[in-house]
Amino acid sequence: MSVVAGCPLCDEPGGRVVAQGARWRVIHAQEAGFPAFYRVVLTAHVAEFSDLPDDERAECMRVMVAVERALRDALAPAKMNVATLGNMVPHLHWHVIARFDWDSHFPSPVWAEARRARDMAREQDVQARLPAAESAMVAALARR
Amino acid sequence: MSVVAGCPLCDEPGGRVVAQGARWRVIHAQEAGFPAFYRVVLTAHVAEFSDLPDDERAECMRVMVAVERALRDALAPAKMNVATLGNMVPHLHWHVIARFDWDSHFPSPVWAEARRARDMAREQDVQARLPAAESAMVAALARR
Numbered sequence: 329m330s331v332v333a334g335c336p337l338c339d340e341p342g343g344r345v346v347a348q349g350a351r352w353r354v355i356h357a358q359e360a361g362f363p364a365f366y367r368v369v370l371t372a373h374v375a376e377f378s379d380l381p382d383d384e385r386a387e388c389m390r391v392m393v394a395v396e397r398a399l400r401d402a403l404a405p406a407k408m409n410v411a412t413l414g415n416m417v418p419h420l421h422w423h424v425i426a427r428f429d430w431d432s433h434f435p436s437p438v439w440a441e442a443r444r445a446r447d448m449a450r451e452q453d454v455q456a457r458l459p460a461a462e463s464a465m466v467a468a469l470a471r472r
Numbered sequence: 473m474s475v476v477a478g479c480p481l482c483d484e485p486g487g488r489v490v491a492q493g494a495r496w497r498v499i500h501a502q503e504a505g506f507p508a509f510y511r512v513v514l515t516a517h518v519a520e521f522s523d524l525p526d527d528e529r530a531e532c533m534r535v536m537v538a539v540e541r542a543l544r545d546a547l548a549p550a551k552m553n554v555a556t557l558g559n560m561v562p563h564l565h566w567h568v569i570a571r572f573d574w575d576s577h578f579p580s581p582v583w584a585e586a587r588r589a590r591d592m593a594r595e596q597d598v599q600a601r602l603p604a605a606e607s608a609m610v611a612a613l614a615r616r
Contacts, residue, residue, distance in 0.1 A: 375551070376540065376544070376551075376552050377537065377540065377552070377554060378537045378540045378541050378544065378552070385533070385537070386530065386533075389529070389530075389533055393521065393522045393529070396520065396521065396522045397522050400520065400522065406559070407519070407520075407557070407558055407559050407562060408520050408521070408522070409555070409556070409557045409558075409559070410521060410555065410556050411553070411554065411555030411556070411557070411581075412553070412554050412555070413551070413553045413555070413581055414551055414553075415550070415551050415553070415571060415578060415579035415580070415581070416579050418551060427559060434559060435559030435560050436559070436583070437555075437557055437559070437581065437583040439580070439581040439583045439584045440583045440584060441585070
C-alpha cells in the first residue's frame with residue numbers, strides 16, 4: 329500500500345467518513361452550497377484511474393455507482409455530477425455530487441461561477457435527508 | 473434505442489468522431505485552451521451513469537480508460553481529468569481531458585476561471601501529437 333507523506337488524502341480522511349472499505353472510503357465533504365457532495369477516495373496513493381488494475385477499477389466504479397444510486401433514490405436530484413480531477417491533490421478520488429436546479433451554480437459545474445444566491449432552506453431540507461441516503465448507501469455497499 | 477428530438481447529442485456527433493462503436497462514440501471536442509479534450513458519448517439517450525445496465529457501464533468504463541491511456545502515453549499530461557456532468561445536456565457523456573501544468577486553468581478545473589494566458593505554441597505542439605494519440609486509441613478500442 330503506497331502512502332505519501334504530505335498528501336492530504338493519505339494523512340487524513342478528507343471529510344466525514346460514511347463508509348470504509350479496505351481499498352476505498354466514502355466521505356461526505358463540506359462544500360458550501362452543495363449539501364450532498366460525497367467523495368469516493370482510494371486508500372492507496374494512486375494518481376490516475378487508469379493506474380488501477382482492472383478489478384480495483386471495477387470495484388471503485390461499483391462503489392461510485394452505489395453512492396450515486398443512494399443519492400438519487402433519497403434526494404431525487406436534477407442531475408448527478410461525477411468527476412475525478414485531482415490537479416491539486418493527485419490521490420485518486422471521485423466527486424459524486426447531487427445537483428439541484430435551485431442550487432447556487434446549476435446548471436453550471438460546481439467549479440464555475442455561481443449563478444444565484446444559495447437557498448439555505450432547501451439546502452437544510454437536503455441535509456435532513458442525508459442520514460437516510462447514507463443508510464441506504466452503507467447497506468448497498470455491504471451487499472456488494 | 474432511445475433517441476430524443478432536440479437533444480444535441482442525439483441529433484449530432486458533438487465533435488469530430490475519432491472512434492465509433494455500437495453503443496458509444498469517442499469525439500474530439502473543440503474547447504478553447506484544451507487541445508486534448510475528448511468525450512465518450514453514449515449512443516442511447518440515457519441521463520445518468522447508474523441508469524446503464526452493468527455490462528454497458530463496464531463497457532463505457534473500458535472505453536473511457538482506453539481513451540485516458542492513449543492520451544497519457546502520447547501526451548504525458550500533468551493530470552487526466554474525467555467527468556460526467558450533463559446538467560446542460562442530460563445525455564450521458566464523459567469528458568476525458570488531458571491537462572498540462574502550463575494550460576490556462578491548471579490546476580483549476582477547466583470550468584473554473586482562467587489562471588493565465590493560453591500558450592498557443594504549446595497547444596499547437598499537443599495538437600501535432602493528437603493523430604498518434606488517436607491512432608493508439610482506435611487500435612486499443614479495436615482490441616477490446
